[in-house]
Amino acid sequence: MRINADFTKRVAVHFDQNEWIASPAAGVERKMLDRIGEEVARATTIVRFAPGSAFSAHTHDGGEEYLVLDGVFQDETGDFPVGSYVRNPPTSSHTPSAKEGATILVKLHQFDPDDRTEVRRSINGQGNTQLFKDAHEDVRVFNLAAGEALDLDASHGMELFVIEGSLRESDENFTTWDWLRLPPGARSTAVAGASGARVWTKTGHLAQMV
Known part of the structure; x- marks a missing residue:
């Protein structure tokens, strides 16, 4: 799968003009912004979790970066409400879920392979x-x-x-x-x-x- 995969071109994706696509996990839908690959992919995506939905446990060989846009996103390390910015480096693993529902902007398989820096912080109440x-x-x-x-x-x-x-x-x-x-x-x-x-x-x- 290749979506907006020509990185020599300017690309704009408007949320209201992009359709939700079901993921393999029940209750989880995606709006794909760019993607190279199938389920294991270099990808930038808006992901919506219905209340009670979850992904099975998995490892991020290429790292994962996300910003919580709506609701509360969760995994074994805690709850991440709106405004949470998280970086899970290569080789990290988790079982993501959203008891009450959540929407996140997430980027996958885009880290330096040697990066091992974890980030968990909130942008709420912050300036630049x-x-x-x-x-x-x-x-x-x-x-x-x-x-x-x-x-x-x-x-x-x-x-x-x-x-x-x-x-x-x-x-x-x-x-x-x-x-x-x-x-x-x-x-x-x-x-x-x-x-x-x-x-x-x-x-x-x-x-x-x-």
């Missing part, structure tokens, strides 16, 4: 925040006031996900849970809408894909 940085990538959250511009330096590739609010980039409007990927070498500007915007970004990680 650097969530993680190493030689491979830089992950941040930006809070933009109405009309504020954000320079999008994608010299080594960039992803942007709208957590709340709206913004405009390249004459295209992005609202809550919309996603944008810029290819390495691109440069652009995003301007927040009338209600401002809160966005998650990742940079530096796509150069090896082109």
